[in-house]
Amino acid sequence: MPIKAITPDYHGDFKDGVEKFNGNQLVNIHWEKHLMFAWPMCVPLPPGMPFGALIEGVLPGIFGAHPNFKQIDWNAVEWKTSKGPFKPDLAKSLSDNGIGHKTTISFRTPGLNGVNGNAVC
Template identity: 30%
Template sequence: MAVKFIGDSYDFPCANRQENYGGDMNIYIVWDHHLIYCAPNTYRLPPNMKFRDFLEQVFAPDYFQHPDVEKVDWEKGVWQMENQPWQPDFDKTFAENGIAHNSFIRVATPGLEGLHGVGN
């Protein structure tokens, strides 16, 4: 079912298309079962950034008030992209890993189930 409209056409560009990011891209990522940080985070980053650099220098520091961040080993994580199983290569870039503009990544870290073991 499509939108109903008056006139000859109803055709507008997506507000969050990649060309609005000046060569960068927008990515979304959540560390499951660490819900004191309420929602998946969003980042504007260059596609040639190494995935490991992102995790260690950008993503992990954002969880600085969570005690689990000291213990995490991302390589032991269970990864998903667009809610489907997926395995990143940590020494490759976003682009080489197939991470595109507006990709949604989630990672679970078995054994680190958040504060009190209840996903906080």
């Protein structure tokens, strides 16, 4: 049912279209079962950035303080978005891997589930 408003056919402006981010797009990243970071992190990234550069250049700055981070075997990591699991091609860009503006990427690191295996931290 359309919104009821004083102005007929009222529609707010889209406040966060990709064109407003100076060439970047927003990407949200969540490391599952590591609730020391208990919310997805939001970062602006170029859509053409290779997925491998996300792993090497971006994720350490966000999650590097966690003792599990250095132990991650990136070949074993399981990735997913709201559309389901996917296997990234590290050489291809975020866009070519299906990562669009405001996509939330969740990743799981089998065998590494928080400090001392406790997902709450």
